[in-house]
Amino acid sequence: MAITARCLVLACGNTLRGDDGVGPKLAAWAEERFRQNPEVRVIARQQWTPDLAEDIAAADSVLFVDASAKSPPGRVHLIPVSSRADASAPVSHHLTPNQLLGLSRSLYGSIKSHAMLLAVNVVSTELGETFSAPVEAALPRARGILEKAVLRFLDR
Amino acid sequence: MSQTITIDPVTRLEGHGKITIQLNGQGEVENAHFHVTQVRGFERFSEGRPFYEMPSLMARICGICPVSHLIASAKACEAIMSVRIPHTAAQLRRLLNLAQMVQSHALSFFYLASPDLLLGMESDPKLRNILGVAATKPELGRAGIALRRIGQSIIELLGDKRVHPGWVVPGGVTEPLSAGKRDKILAMLPEAYSSFGLALGAYKQIAATFQPEIEVFANFPSNYMSLISEEEAIDFTDGALRLIDSTGAIIEDGMTASRYTEVIGEAVEPYSYTKFAYYKPLGYPDGSYRVGPLARLNIVKSMGTPKAEKELAEFKQLAAGPVSSSFHYHHARLVEILYGIEKIEEILADSRILDKHVRATAGVNRLEGAGQAEAPRGVLHHHYKVDENGKITWANLVIATGQNNNAMNRGVLQAARSYIKDGKFSEGILNRVEAVVRTFDPCLSCSTHAFGQMPLEISLLSACGEVVDRVARD
Numbered sequence: 001m002a003i004t005a006r007c008l009v010l011a012c013g014n015t016l017r018g019d020d021g022v023g024p025k026l027a028a029w030a031e032e033r034f035r036q037n038p039e040v041r042v043i044a045r046q047q048w049t050p051d052l053a054e055d056i057a058a059a060d061s062v063l064f065v066d067a068s069a070k071s072p073p074g075r076v077h078l079i080p081v082s083s084r085a086d087a088s089a090p091v092s093h094h095l096t097p098n099q100l101l102g103l104s105r106s107l108y109g110s111i112k113s114h115a116m117l118l119a120v121n122v123v124s125t126e127l128g129e130t131f132s133a134p135v136e137a138a139l140p141r142a143r144g145i146l147e148k149a150v151l152r153f154l155d156r
Numbered sequence: 157m158s159q160t161i162t163i164d165p166v167t168r169l170e171g172h173g174k175i176t177i178q179l180n181g182q183g184e185v186e187n188a189h190f191h192v193t194q195v196r197g198f199e200r201f202s203e204g205r206p207f208y209e210m211p212s213l214m215a216r217i218c219g220i221c222p223v224s225h226l227i228a229s230a231k232a233c234e235a236i237m238s239v240r241i242p243h244t245a246a247q248l249r250r251l252l253n254l255a256q257m258v259q260s261h262a263l264s265f266f267y268l269a270s271p272d273l274l275l276g277m278e279s280d281p282k283l284r285n286i287l288g289v290a291a292t293k294p295e296l297g298r299a300g301i302a303l304r305r306i307g308q309s310i311i312e313l314l315g316d317k318r319v320h321p322g323w324v325v326p327g328g329v330t331e332p333l334s335a336g337k338r339d340k341i342l343a344m345l346p347e348a349y350s351s352f353g354l355a356l357g358a359y360k361q362i363a364a365t366f367q368p369e370i371e372v373f374a375n376f377p378s379n380y381m382s383l384i385s386e387e388e389a390i391d392f393t394d395g396a397l398r399l400i401d402s403t404g405a406i407i408e409d410g411m412t413a414s415r416y417t418e419v420i421g422e423a424v425e426p427y428s429y430t431k432f433a434y435y436k437p438l439g440y441p442d443g444s445y446r447v448g449p450l451a452r453l454n455i456v457k458s459m460g461t462p463k464a465e466k467e468l469a470e471f472k473q474l475a476a477g478p479v480s481s482s483f484h485y486h487h488a489r490l491v492e493i494l495y496g497i498e499k500i501e502e503i504l505a506d507s508r509i510l511d512k513h514v515r516a517t518a519g520v521n522r523l524e525g526a527g528q529a530e531a532p533r534g535v536l537h538h539h540y541k542v543d544e545n546g547k548i549t550w551a552n553l554v555i556a557t558g559q560n561n562n563a564m565n566r567g568v569l570q571a572a573r574s575y576i577k578d579g580k581f582s583e584g585i586l587n588r589v590e591a592v593v594r595t596f597d598p599c600l601s602c603s604t605h606a607f608g609q610m611p612l613e614i615s616l617l618s619a620c621g622e623v624v625d626r627v628a629r630d
Contacts, residue, residue, distance in 0.1 A: 002305075046219075050267060050286050051304050099287060106290035107297045 005041035007153040008059035009034075009146070012066045014046050019122030019135045022142070023065045026118070029143055030065075030150070039154055047094035050103055057108035061115065061153035064097040065146065068119035074134030076142045078149060081115040114153045118146055159183075159579060160617015161572075163586055173600050175589060176427075176615040177572045183579025188569040190561075190593055192430040192600050199551045207233050207520070207546045208326050214538065214553070215320050218599055220263065223256035223311065224531035225538070226324040227393060231527025232538040233326035235413065236546070238521035244511040245328030250393040251503050252314050252324065253529065254496040257392060258348070259307025260532035261449075261489045261496075264597040265355060266300025269486055272591050273362060277369070278584035296358055299351035303493065306344045306351075310500070313337045328515035338504050348497045356467075356490050366483060372574040373592045374482035374567025377402030379435065379445035381559070382452040383530050389460035390452055390495060392530040398455050399435060399445060404477045407435065413526035417539050420554060430600070433559040444562035447534025448596065449488035454478040459491070461498035467491040482567055482595040489597070520546040531556050533597055557598040567592040 009030045013023030027044035034040035043055060048064075056062050064081060083101035095103065097117050104110040120142050123132035131139075161177040174191040198217055205213060211229040215222035227249050234241060271284040274293055283291075290297040308318040314333065315321020323329050381399045385391040397411035408419065422431040423440040435443035445451070459468045471491055474484060503509060526539040534556030541550040571592045575585040615623050 051301050051308075053290075054298075054301050054305065095286075103287055103290050103297075106287070107294050107301070 002055045002058040003041060004058045006039040006060045007041070007150050008055060008062045009040065009042040009150065010048070010052065010056070010062055010064050011042070011044040012046070012048050012064070013044070014125075016127060016129060017125045018128040018130065019120075019132050020067050020125040021129070022067050022120045022122060022131065022135055022139075025131075025139070026065050026120075026142055026146055030146055033143075033147060034150065037154075040150060048097070048100055050095060050100075053100055053104040053107055053110075056100060056104040056112070057110035059112070061113045062101070063146065063149050063153065064115075064117040066097075066117065066119050067122045067125070070119075070121050072134075073121050073123045073132065074138040075121045076138055076145055077117070077119045077121075078145050079117050079119070081117050083111075083115070114149075116149055118142065118149065160615045160623050161576075161581065161586070162615015162617075162623060163590055164615065173593070173598075174615070175568055175593070176617060177568075177576065177589070178617045179576070179579050183577070185569070185573040185576050188565070188572045188589075189425075189427045190564050190568050192428045192557075192561075199553060202548050202551050205548050207236055207525075207540060207542050207548055210538075210540065210548065210551075211324055211326065212320075212322050217553075219319050220260050220599060221256060221531045221533070221536075222320050223252050223315075223324070224529050224536050226321070227253055227529040228527045228531075228536045228538040230324050230326050231413065231529065232525045232540050233527070234516075235525030235527060236520060236522050236540065236542055237326060237516075237518040237525075239327055239516040239518045241328045241516050242511070242513045244332070244508055245514040245516075246394065247503050247506070247509055248314065248329050248333060248514065249324055251500055251509075252311060252321070253392045254500050254503075255307045255310035255314070257307075257530075257532045258493050258496040258500075259304045259311070260597075261493045262300055262303035262307065264532070264594075265359075265486060265489055265493075266296065266303070268597065269591075269594055270296065270300070272587070272594070273366070273486065274358070277588050277591060278582075281583055281587070284587070293358070295354060299354040302347055302351040303355075306348045309344060310341050313340055325515070327517055330515070332512045332514045333509055335510060338509065341500065342504055345497060345501050352490070352493055352497060356494070359487065359490055363487065369588065369591070370481045370483040372571050373588075373595055374563055374570060375480055376566060376570065377480055378563055379407065379438075379443070380451035380454045380478060381435075381445045381447050382455045382535055383528065384456055385460070387460070388457040390456045390458075390492075397528065397535065400455055400478065402478060402480070404454070407438075413528045413537065413539070416528060416537055416554075417526055417552075420537075422554065422558065428561070430561050431554075431558045432561045433554055434562070441562050445559065446482075446563045447556050447559045448485060448532075449492050450479060450482060450485045451534065452530070453488045453491060459495045461495055461502060463498055464491055464495035467494055482563065482592065485595040485597065520544065531599075533557060533599055534559055555599070557596070557600065560596045560598065564593055564596050564598065567595075 011023035011027035013020045015021035024044040031042045081097045083105045159179040163175040177188045178186045180186045211226045214225045214229040312318045315323035383395040384398045385395040399408040421436045434440040528537045537554040539552045
């Protein structure tokens with residue numbers, strides 16, 4: 001069975017595709033920040049695959065972290081995620097946050113105390129291992145929002 | 157006026173592709189093709205690299221079956237080094253390859269195929285997916301996730317990473333297995349057996365209802381090829397290749413990796429970047445053959461483990477000779493999952509698996525080497541040439557999907573001709589044409605060694621080549 005945790009930070013992105021790596025970057029920071037806290041579990045993947053429904057079910061709350069193609073670049077969003085089915089048909093290898101929540105509910109009867117998406121608007125996802133200036137500048141704010149959200153989730 | 161139907165992308169595959177179906181003026185199917193539309197690159201950009209880097213480079217071709225690439229590549233390197241690896245290293249690699257097979261077959265069956273099998277080929281396409289399966293058959297969804305997790309966890313325990321583990325190297329593996337890790341793997345197996353049992357039970361309940369699909373899903377005589385052990389049992393990692401014809405008669409046997417390069421050719425067609433492998437003495441396309449679970453079960457005389465042995469006997473009852481419908485790939489895949497779980501248990505029961513001697517070392521002793529292993533989708537072949545300093549000067553990979561390419565194309569044509577009459581077709585009919593390709597579980601990123609995402613589509617073309625209809629998904 002999946003490892004249980006009160007709060008799961010679930011990041012997505014490819015560190016070889018420029019700003020798309022912002023999710024794993026924030027996950028690495030969260031891993032370090034909450035290293036001493038066994039109630040927080042951090043997972044970073046290149047895709048959110050259906051298997052993660054089991055990890056979500058094993059947590060009380062989940063914070064998804066991802067890059068967003070929306071404008072303006074560098075803006076950081078924290079938005080609630082519902083488990084209602086996504087209108088877009090799922091592909092087999094990666095799901096959206098609400099599809100994953102829905103899958104977790106269907107398979108394991110899992111209902112989260114909190115489910116949010118922290119998204120950072122990005123500029124470029126071309127090949128490269130560096131961030132654009134707007135994303136680099138947004139990192140401190142994104143880290144602050146992430147920390148606050150996790151602490152709030154742990155507080156119930 | 158003739159028409160062309162385009163299905164783009166073909167969904168629920170590893171990677172993306174396109175199907176075109178050409179109708180004549182009477183609305184009958186004239187021709188059909190399965191296109192893989194990406195350019196391959198790995199064979200070229202590996203030139204100039206030291207040979208010992210090849211396993212970890214080649215594993216990046218695929219995120220689903222990197223272990224098979226690691227093993228075939230390491231074996232090619234060992235041919236260059238002229239070394240024989242320690243017994244324990246060979247067994248540890250076998251363990252890793254079986255764990256990968258279990259997780260990959262679980263992905264194919266539960267995530268990709270089960271929406272068609274459990275919800276129906278004609279079911280609402282908005283619900284015909286993993287979420288639809290979870291809503292109607294949650295116990296099977298949980299079983300699929302469990303088998304994937306167990307396979308990937310074993311890979312991670314052995315190689316430190318779930319995807320692209322660097323543990324397999326030329327000469328063996330980098331680190332022996334600890335007793336603690338062995339015990340952790342053994343503790344997972346009861347859940348693997350119970351999850352598998354749910355899947356096999358569900359499949360056997362519904363398989364007979366798909367008789368019409370069984371008749372036309374790439375159901376034709378063909379040759380088959382797979383690795384086989386000296387005892388004529390299934391072997392994913394070692395053994396030699398056997399090629400049989402449509403009656404089961406042996407055409408080639410005991411084919412080593414170096415012999416393979418002499419007798420297997422690769423043809424190209426203008427509509428696909430994936431090559432078409434064939435047996436040279438029979439020419440192209442007559443020398444085409446099928447690989448993967450169906451071929452393996454058609455070729456072997458034994459699974460070598462008790463529970464899978466019983467299932468093999470039942471599988472072989474499906475036909476008097478080799479089982480010819482590609483629909484039965486699904487069944488064969490399940491039998492192999494059971495074999496994988498049993499074999500992992502058997503390997504771990506041998507105390508020699510904890511032996512510390514797991515790597516042989518040597519430099520360049522030959523300027524050419526080839527290696528082969530069974531990937532989940534079929535036999536995989538790596539062939540390298542190096543200079544005196546061990547730098548790669550030439551590389552060629554023959555991938556399962558390329559070896560099934562001719563059968564996939566023939567299967568798409570067979571299904572299209574069977575279902576499309578008078579130019580009329582529905583979404584359910586086009587889904588069946590896609591489902592033919594899914595039975596093979598092709599890996600398009602492997603077969604083209606492409607980088608990045610790859611889309612696939614179905615087109616309906618008129619006699620003059622004009623696109624009349626097209627199904628495309630992003």
